[in-house]
Amino acid sequence: MTGKIITISRQFGSGGRSVGKLVAEKLGINCYDSAIIDKIAKESGFSEEYIKNQSEDAVEAGWFAALAGRNYYGQSNQDLIWIAQCKVIEDLAKVGDCVIVGRCADYILKGKNDLLRVFIYADNDSRAKRIVEQYGETEENPYKRLKEKDRKRSAYYEIYTDQRFGDPSNYDICLNSGTVGIDMCADFIADMYRLQYQK
């Protein structure tokens, strides 16, 4: 079986994860988000904690260290995690219809599955409000935190996919959760998926 997959890329603080969960509930399909880390850990042998640290946050700081730490085949630990990540996501997509949040799934599954590729974004004010209220980030300069996470997420995506993060051409639909609202974003994505696949 090959699933019809909704991939959700999202700006930090845009509520893309919440949108993904709501869409999956509406459609009665699975939503994979942090569960993917667990699966990558099993696949790669690295710990969940290490994988978390070696993803977005490590991209900028880690290149020199990564070069120093390559294995016999010239692969860094980041590369090994990426290979495991691709396998986990491809396997999930084979099992059945689902929503996958983040982890470059839009890129990894392109050409392999029927995809509805979504990008969720929002203005800085909405995102700053959200990361303080919902993610428990400190109120001390959330804009600085946004800027830092944006830079890291873009770098991670661009290094592994050779595409620009947030470029509409990589997606079928881009929704501004700041003006449209989380619930309405989810309604639209679910409607679109139903129409596209007559479900």
Added chain:
Amino acid sequence: MTGKIITISRQFGSGGRSVGKLVAEKLGINCYDSAIIDKIAKESGFSEEYIKNQSEDAVEAGWFAALAGRNYYGQSNQDLIWIAQCKVIEDLAKVGDCVIVGRCADYILKGKNDLLRVFIYADNDSRAKRIVEQYGETEENPYKRLKEKDRKRSAYYEIYTDQRFGDPSNYDICLNSGTVGIDMCADFIADMYRLQYQK
């Protein structure tokens, strides 16, 4: 009366104009596209032909000429056309609900009206096919024509709005007409407008 407006920005060849017309039909409201040129001509005193030539196509070539051709107040003809364009679009938006395609209406009306700001785009292959089949462009290298028009449209938008053309943050929703399809794009925008304004 102040209208609830759908503004449609679009990549050349993406079918954004067709989407706009379909949306307006579905909602039973007016769609303003080339009719705006006629109104700008009346407002500014310039001919329709001159306005067409002095918009996107003139931006790149015209700055030196424009500098040479400024009036007593330092305004070029392009500036005078822009001023007339802003007035025409603001007046249209005061009359009632409508769809406005192109002409930086998203920027001109921001903060003045209730807006649903849409961006329609598509991959180069879909756009090349469309400009040959629908717009009657020559089949000889449509990709070159796309590149040229993309550059000019971006330059025009960026010069007058100080925003990057096609940047999702300027819109509420961005739709890929190449993968989603013109009809479905129109369905979604109409649904979104109805939900947003309970119409």
